[in-house]
Amino acid sequence: MSYIDGFVIAVPTANKQKFIDHANFGDSVFTDLGATRVIECWGDDVPVGKVTDFRKAVQATEDETVVFSWIEWPDKATRDAAMQKMMGWMENPETGDPRMDPVKNPMPFDGKRLIYGGFAPIVELDGK
Numbered sequence: 810m811s812y813i814d815g816f817v818i819a820v821p822t823a824n825k826q827k828f829i830d831h832a833n834f835g836d837s838v839f840t841d842l843g844a845t846r847v848i849e850c851w852g853d854d855v856p857v858g859k860v861t862d863f864r865k866a867v868q869a870t871e872d873e874t875v876v877f878s879w880i881e882w883p884d885k886a887t888r889d890a891a892m893q894k895m896m897g898w899m900e901n902p903e904t905g906d907p908r909m910d911p912v913k914n915p916m917p918f919d920g921k922r923l924i925y926g927g928f929a930p931i932v933e934l935d936g937k
């Protein structure tokens with residue numbers, strides 16, 4: 810069964826193109842390591858909630874846009890192997906994938922406010 814990694818990020822609105830460039834460069838690592846699809850979505854209709862919302866979750870400021878992203882993997886084993894290879898760069902940059910180097914592909918957002926997690930689908934509908 811497939812496996813999904815989900816992300817919510819606050820990106821300075823002025824950095825939209827930088828974010829697109831960052832994603833186009835860095836997301837290829839995921840597909841090269843087995844991801845079947847990577848989706849990056851720029852916030853368009855992200856309402857402010859009374860108790861909680863996406864903006865509050867990532868502490869977005871007025872000059873930031875919420876980005877919602879996900880990576881689809883064929884299964885958890887493929888995802889786990891890919892994450893191990895990607896995290897290997899942090900442990901040993903000489904043997905890791907250089908696309909993970911923050912100097913070569915700097916994050917155009919505050920990574921400390923990025924929310925992420927892995928999810929096992931429990932309902933999957935195909936409207937095709």
